[in-house]
Amino acid sequence: MLNTPAFVVDTLALKRNAALLQEVAERAGVRMLLALKAFSMPAAAPYLYYSGTCASSVHEARLGVESFGGESHAFAAAFSEPDMRALMQLGIHHVTLNSFDQLARWRRIAAELGHTSTQVGLRINPEHSEGQVPIYDPCAPKSRLGIRRVAFEGQDLTGISGFHCHNLCEQNADCFVRTLAAIEAKFGDLLPQIQWFNFGGGHHITREDYDRELLIATLQDFRRRYPHITCYLEPGEAHVLKAGSFVCTVLDVVENDGPIVVLDGSAACHTPDVIEMPYTPRVFMDEAWSGEAEPRSAALRAGEPGERKVDVRLTGPSCLAGDVFGDYSFDRVPQIGDRLYFEDMALYTMVKTNTFNGIRLPDLVLRTAPNTFETVRTFGYDDFRSRL
Ligand SMILES: Cc1ncc(COP(=O)(O)O)c(C=O)c1O
Structure with a gap:
């Protein structure tokens, strides 16, 4: 896992x-x-x-x-x-x-x-x-x-x-x-x-x-x-291109004029181009995900706001009000513990991450075959401390 x-x-x-x-x-x-x-x-x-x-x-x-x-x-x-x-x-x-x-x-x-x-x-x-x-x-x-x-x-x-x-x-x-x-x-x-x-x-x-x-x-x-x-x-x-995913877990869902999902991944810290460029990354959910960068046709892809049953904002855990991946719509509101997969996340991501708020850097993982993962690197307190 x-x-x-x-x-x-x-x-x-x-x-x-x-x-x-x-x-x-x-x-x-x-x-x-x-x-x-x-x-x-x-x-x-x-x-x-x-x-x-x-x-x-x-x-x-x-x-x-x-x-x-x-x-x-x-x-x-x-x-x-x-x-x-x-x-x-x-x-x-x-x-x-x-x-x-x-x-x-x-x-x-x-x-x-x-x-x-x-x-x-x-x-x-x-x-x-x-x-x-x-x-x-x-x-x-x-x-x-x-x-x-x-x-x-x-x-x-x-x-x-x-x-x-x-x-x-x-x-x-x-x-x-x-x-x-x-x-x-x-x-x-x-x-x-x-x-x-x-x-x-x-x-x-x-x-x-x-x-x-x-x-x-x-x-x-x-x-x-x-x-x-x-x-x-x-x-x-x-x-x-189209060779990497950013995998996040839902930590909480708060309500403010619609459901706001708080993930363990941060747009500000882990995908800063989402805010800098800016752009809204594609995202999907798939309980049978085997690590493929391109979602299977059976995956539940998020739509544009208004396209599916419920509009949802996906956000990060940092203090920055603008730590937002984007506004989407889903057939159901993602629940605490659900996994979300942002698409096309190998480029200009891990080279740009930061540890603002002390937020942990994402693990770096290679998928070598379907359902076969090699965790190449994990990060902890020392990585945060050593930069300060
Ligand atoms: C001098 C130079 N070479 C190569 C690249 C790589 O460009 P890309 O990743 O868009 O192919 C860049 C990107 O800014 C660049 O400035």
Whole structure:
């Protein structure tokens, strides 16, 4: 019996995603990285497909090198000088820098240490927005992410072997086609000088309606025109889409203009994107749940408010009034002791949890076969105390 709250990662679903990513990588002739920011559970690594990792900090870079293997890439809006030294000491394969000042610092430290093994790239800003939500749009006005073309004038690109452009968020291949056209329009004259191009993350490659053929054809065409360039994609979500559940138990049901269910899992502490993004996760109940990330057809899926017999608000145990997963409707009010399963909870969850209010972090569990669970990690008081 699983303890709750728990993140249950379904390795069967991971393998399905891995097969799709492998097919894209092989047919398009590109290298597929794993963006650790979205999902970085080392125990799940054997079920993923990646030729390396991309990190957003020294700690993620170290995790990539020590626990995931393959090529290690790193990018941050800015690295401190100790960060740069640490990345060099880790021996990461590629670093992407976000300004010419950062490049000057990297060059100085690398010269000091005699470090030459890391390939150095620059993140470019093609000034072409595909995102509707400004906080997820790297090309939004006043964005700090990526160097605009105007800033390249008069700069010395000696030693720059690649470019990086991350411009998408949960998007389809048509958005990539338009982004690539914008990149080529602005930076096309510089492409003959580089050896690698990292097209970032946000490609929702494993989603049912994703146009994988268009992505593959677009990358093949790019590679035909620039055969000297090695291409990378670095999705995070696509590796773990629809591959994890967040399992909670009902602790109480209070009444305030309708039933309010209080769970042992917290939106504020365990799924902060629900509040930050914000979005309302899908949820279901199923007494015969065998750990599958996608609910069986017999599962009782919650509806939108008004859709089923009774409207119910699902909330967490913390003091935050806004610790709310969302408003739903069910055929019956969930009772104390019932289990609820939030869907699609492998991505941007366990990497973002916090211990606000001292609330215990969820167990981390792998589902290796139907009804077969391996609890990889449990958390207790020491995890809370050690951060304070
Ligand atoms: C530079 C970079 N690479 C990769 C990713 C991963 O994106 P996703 O998880 O949406 O595929 C992100 C996400 O913010 C990013 O900023």
